[in-house]
Amino acid sequence: MADPLFETVALIGIGLIGSSLARIIRRENLAKTIVVSTRRPETLARARELELGDDYVGDAAEAVANADLVIASVPVGASESVARKIADRLKPGAIVTDVGSTKASVIQQMAPHLPSAVHFIPGHPIAGTEHSGPDAGFADLFEGRWCVLTPLPGTDETALAKLTRFWERCGSRVDTMDPEHHDMVLAIVSHLPHIIAYNIVGTADDLEAVTKSEVIKYSASGFRDFTRLAASDPIMWRDVCLHNRDAILEMLARFSEDLSALQRAIRWGDGEKLFDLFTRTRAVRRSIIEAGQEVDAPDFGRHVIAHPPKPEKA
Amino acid sequence: MADPLFETVALIGIGLIGSSLARIIRRENLAKTIVVSTRRPETLARARELELGDDYVGDAAEAVANADLVIASVPVGASESVARKIADRLKPGAIVTDVGSTKASVIQQMAPHLPSAVHFIPGHPIAGTEHSGPDAGFADLFEGRWCVLTPLPGTDETALAKLTRFWERCGSRVDTMDPEHHDMVLAIVSHLPHIIAYNIVGTADDLEAVTKSEVIKYSASGFRDFTRLAASDPIMWRDVCLHNRDAILEMLARFSEDLSALQRAIRWGDGEKLFDLFTRTRAVRRSIIEAGQEVDAPDFGRHVIAHPPKPEKA
Numbered sequence: 001m002a003d004p005l006f007e008t009v010a011l012i013g014i015g016l017i018g019s020s021l022a023r024i025i026r027r028e029n030l031a032k033t034i035v036v037s038t039r040r041p042e043t044l045a046r047a048r049e050l051e052l053g054d055d056y057v058g059d060a061a062e063a064v065a066n067a068d069l070v071i072a073s074v075p076v077g078a079s080e081s082v083a084r085k086i087a088d089r090l091k092p093g094a095i096v097t098d099v100g101s102t103k104a105s106v107i108q109q110m111a112p113h114l115p116s117a118v119h120f121i122p123g124h125p126i127a128g129t130e131h132s133g134p135d136a137g138f139a140d141l142f143e144g145r146w147c148v149l150t151p152l153p154g155t156d157e158t159a160l161a162k163l164t165r166f167w168e169r170c171g172s173r174v175d176t177m178d179p180e181h182h183d184m185v186l187a188i189v190s191h192l193p194h195i196i197a198y199n200i201v202g203t204a205d206d207l208e209a210v211t212k213s214e215v216i217k218y219s220a221s222g223f224r225d226f227t228r229l230a231a232s233d234p235i236m237w238r239d240v241c242l243h244n245r246d247a248i249l250e251m252l253a254r255f256s257e258d259l260s261a262l263q264r265a266i267r268w269g270d271g272e273k274l275f276d277l278f279t280r281t282r283a284v285r286r287s288i289i290e291a292g293q294e295v296d297a298p299d300f301g302r303h304v305i306a307h308p309p310k311p312e313k314a
Numbered sequence: 315m316a317d318p319l320f321e322t323v324a325l326i327g328i329g330l331i332g333s334s335l336a337r338i339i340r341r342e343n344l345a346k347t348i349v350v351s352t353r354r355p356e357t358l359a360r361a362r363e364l365e366l367g368d369d370y371v372g373d374a375a376e377a378v379a380n381a382d383l384v385i386a387s388v389p390v391g392a393s394e395s396v397a398r399k400i401a402d403r404l405k406p407g408a409i410v411t412d413v414g415s416t417k418a419s420v421i422q423q424m425a426p427h428l429p430s431a432v433h434f435i436p437g438h439p440i441a442g443t444e445h446s447g448p449d450a451g452f453a454d455l456f457e458g459r460w461c462v463l464t465p466l467p468g469t470d471e472t473a474l475a476k477l478t479r480f481w482e483r484c485g486s487r488v489d490t491m492d493p494e495h496h497d498m499v500l501a502i503v504s505h506l507p508h509i510i511a512y513n514i515v516g517t518a519d520d521l522e523a524v525t526k527s528e529v530i531k532y533s534a535s536g537f538r539d540f541t542r543l544a545a546s547d548p549i550m551w552r553d554v555c556l557h558n559r560d561a562i563l564e565m566l567a568r569f570s571e572d573l574s575a576l577q578r579a580i581r582w583g584d585g586e587k588l589f590d591l592f593t594r595t596r597a598v599r600r601s602i603i604e605a606g607q608e609v610d611a612p613d614f615g616r617h618v619i620a621h622p623p624k625p626e627k628a
Binding site: 189 | 441444508509516519534537546559607614620
């Protein structure tokens with residue numbers, strides 16, 4: 001077992017990401033002491049029951065006082081509040097990072113409040129599930145997934161290397177990027193898909209001609225895929241929409257333009273145009289599977305999980 | 315093992331659905347003889363290599379000559395051509411069915427050509443994966459899934475009961491519905507989701523500001539879910555769009571209206587409206603899981619398939 005990278009890590013927020021971090025930090029011995037902090041007393045009590053840390057502290061300022069590494073895992077809209085709370089108690093030389101899905105806004109919210117004696121290195125592990133809360137986390141969440149760091153100009157190289165090493169030992173591959181580019185990339189690969197999924201599930205829920213029970217019964221024909229994304233944490237996603245507005249509106253505009261063209265092809269019965277689009281998109285999935293970012297199993301492999309195959313007769 | 319329901323079944327088309335039928339018919343002993351027919355000689359040869367049937371016949375007319383049950387599993391746009399080919403050779407009393415994703419169009423294409431001495435009962439098993447072709451099928455495909463039959467007025471009750479029994483022995487639950495209602499239900503639960511998925515993958519593929527390699531690397535954050543649907547058979551989906559046009563355009567119009575409202579909420583920073591929608595949609599997924607139409611595992615369980623969990627240290 002490798003030596004711990006940090007003496008004390010403070011986890012501010014202990015939801016899906018925070019509690020997955022707690023589990024992998026413990027399993028991989030990445031810190032000697034894990035301090036867990038979260039605002040809601042019930043959540044803190046649950047973290048204690050799950051034995052996610054060594055210390056459990058309601059007050060974020062108190063939680064960070066001895067930490068070499070502070071990780072804020074909160075909805076992006078709460079970033080400024082966390083920075084204000086912890087600023088005065090941070091240990092000089094500590095690394096402060098976050099896991100938020102938008103980066104420019106988090107920097108704007110946190111950087112002005114943090115003392116120059118700490119290393120603030122914003123980050124975003126591209127990993128998650130539709131579940132939330134401290135029970136939802138698991139140690140393997142980051143395995144094989146990318147983590148994007150968006151260091152500010154003048155960031156200390158040693159601190160950056162150490163945080164990189166931390167994420168690698170969590171199982172991640174690490175990339176660096178400027179915050180605005182991160183926000184544009186995530187707008188298309190994550191934010192737009194979630195917004196579209198929320199929207200289509202809402203549309204189906206509002207129909208009168210088709211009953212809700214029919215939508216549910218026949219959901220296996222495609223719809224249920226969308227319900228997974230649309231079951232994600234509503235506070236997290238509200239904040240993403242509010243804090244990456246411009247990039248999201250840009251991607252929504254492009255999506256809507258393309259959808260109008262597709263709608264016209266359907267109206268006019270332009271089979272060739274439909275076939276061309278439907279063929280081109282097939283290649284994208286193959287590339288994702290080849291890049292190790294998706295399982296190589298039909299239907300995400302869920303059929304195997306639901307119905308372990310019976311032996312076929314000879 | 316129960317007795318076979320049919321002497322001879324003819325499978326016209328041996329793709330994902332046809333080849334899954336071949337496998338379950340064999341495993342469950344649903345017919346004494348399986349005749350496989352498909353237009354392309356390579357596909358027929360592959361079906362033979364996979365030992366999917368007892369006889370392999372290029373000519374659909376010849377394939378149906380002795381069949382008590384004929385199942386057309388072809389893209390819906392090919393339905394009329396199949397009906398014309400087989401009409402003169404069908405055995406009196408035979409049941410003729412299909413598996414097409416649209417029903418009004420299939421009826422319009424097939425019914426006028428079929429002799430009154432056969433029982434034409436259109437059907438649609440709500441099951442599939444993003445893969446296609448005779449290698450993609452598997453015997454458990456229909457397990458726990460719904461199959462919708464859309465019998466025409468005056469359909470023989472005995473024939474309907476027999477076809478119902480057939481699908482039940484394939485593992486399906488069977489519903490009947492009128493064809494127009496089927497097409498409306500499927501437009502929202504299946505056709506719209508596929509069209510939206512094709513569209514968003516196309517939008518991502520066309521971006522200049524974000525490279526294709528970035529889309530692929532970071533796809534695990536939501537986008538990859540859509541690529542599964544967008545990897546489905548392009549011919550099948552072209553035909554669905556062309557043959558369920560009105561219901562699809564209706565659903566697209568509703569979806570676009572809702573998306574405009576959501577876009578405005580993002581532009582105006584209306585967090586309350588976003589939170590309300592994102593909360594309401596969460597409940598839909600729970601209902602689908604409770605109805606047995608989805609796996610109760612985060613991330614479709616694909617994480618378990620990709621990374622069997624390591625034991626956590628105590």
